[in-house]
Amino acid sequence: MTEIPEHLLNRSKARRASASGESAGDSAPAAATPATTASAAPAKAAEAPKPKTVAPDPVYVKAAKSRHKIPFWAMSGLALLPVWAALYLVAIKPAEKVVAGPLSIGATQYASCAGCHGADGAGGAGRPLYQGEVLKTFPRIEDMLNFVYNGSQKYVAAGIKVYGNPNREGGAHAPLSYNGNPMPMQGEKAGGALTEAQILGVVCHERYTIGGADPASEEYKDEYEAWCSPDSEIFKALEAGSTSFDTIEKDFAMLAVKPGVVGTTPRASLSK
Ligand code: HEC
Structure with a gap:
């Protein structure tokens, strides 16, 4: 040692x-x-x-010791930070465009037709519309708009014998020919409750959603673009009140596929 x-x-x-x-x-x-x-x-x-x-603590140690600690109640706020972050990210995402085109308005409006025509358009008190039936009667949307606007009785009163396509497969449809009951008038000026934009919406719904017209087909793509797509200028103008069934033909003469007269009084079908 x-x-x-x-x-x-x-x-x-x-x-x-x-x-x-x-x-x-x-x-x-x-x-x-x-x-x-x-x-x-x-x-x-x-x-x-x-x-x-x-030795006295250096300034930085002193500062650290005298610094206020995070108060306990602030913890709840801190704990919610991730939630806030998630909400923030959701909020800054661009809002999805709500499609309020003719078809979406029409789907809602159809509730007032379903009682007679059936939820799927199979018919009942009113004529069947589904499986292309309504398209056979009205190859042109203008004629259908005019009929729905005015209803059967105005056609009878005006002396019009057939509504829609006179060469309809299965026979032309005459007013009051289904079960003797009329199709009630829908347009405001004809005594109904619907605006022209609502009538266009419900007619688009009956043609494309219930009737089965294909918006991409050769036969219907022009009609769909002009009248029933979410971008339809005609629909927007009807909603804004800058055109009406009586003036569509003139107001939209610049369209490649010119719309025909619709009119707020009953009229014979346009020639196809
Ligand atoms: C009170 C029952 C009733 C209601 C409600 C009703 N319809 Fe009709 N609809 C009829 C009847 C009845 C006919 C057949 C008319 C005739 O023979 O003159 C008809 C015919 C039609 C036709 C012609 C079909 C064809 O091929 O000839 C269309 C289109 C039509 N209705 C659309 C509508 C729309 C759109 C609505 C809702 C906005 C509606 N209907 C509400 C009873 C009704």
């Missing part, structure tokens, strides 16, 4: 004491007692690190 020189023992004692927070001032002189008077100097030296260890 090697002897550890006393002054080293004293020094380490003093260090330990100062590290554990004890005042080295008390222990160092005590430890120094058995030593020679010369050990007063090492004792002083042992005292020297003391001010270093208890």
Whole structure:
């Protein structure tokens, strides 16, 4: 075993004491007692690190200690941050365009027709419209708009013997020929309740959704574009009141496929 020189023992004692927070001032002189008077100097030296260890905290430590901690009630707010982030992302996504074209208006409006014509257009108190039936009667949308606007009785009163296609497959349709009951007038000027835009909507619904016309087909694509697509200028103008069934023919003469007269009084079918 090697002897550890006393002054080293004293020094380490003093260090330990100062590290554990004890005042080295008390222990160092005590430890120094058995030593020679010369050990007063090492004792002083042992005292020297003391001010270093208890030196005032540097500014940044002080700042950290005195800084306010996050208050507990703020935690709930912080916890909701991810939720907020998710909502924010949803909110900044461009809103999906609501399609409010003729077909969507027509689907709603058809509720007032379904009682007589059936939810799927199979017929009942009113004629069947589905499986192409209504398209056979009205190859041209203008004639159908005019008929729905005015209803059967106005045709009878006007002395019009046949509505729709006179060469209809299965025989032309005469007013009051189905079960003796009339198709009630729908247009406002004819005594009904629907605006012209609503009538166009419901007629588009009956032709494309119920009747089965294919908007992409050679036969119907022009009609669909002009009258029933969500971008239909005619529909928009009817909704805005800048055209009417009586003036469509003139107002939209610039269209490649010119619309024929619709009219708010009963009229014979357009020749095809
Ligand atoms: C009160 C019952 C009733 C209601 C409601 C009704 N219809 Fe009719 N509809 C009839 C009858 C009856 C006929 C046959 C008319 C005739 O023989 O003169 C008919 C005929 C039709 C025709 C001609 C079909 C063809 O091939 O000849 C169309 C188109 C039509 N209705 C559309 C509509 C639309 C659109 C609505 C709703 C806005 C509607 N109907 C509401 C009873 C009704």
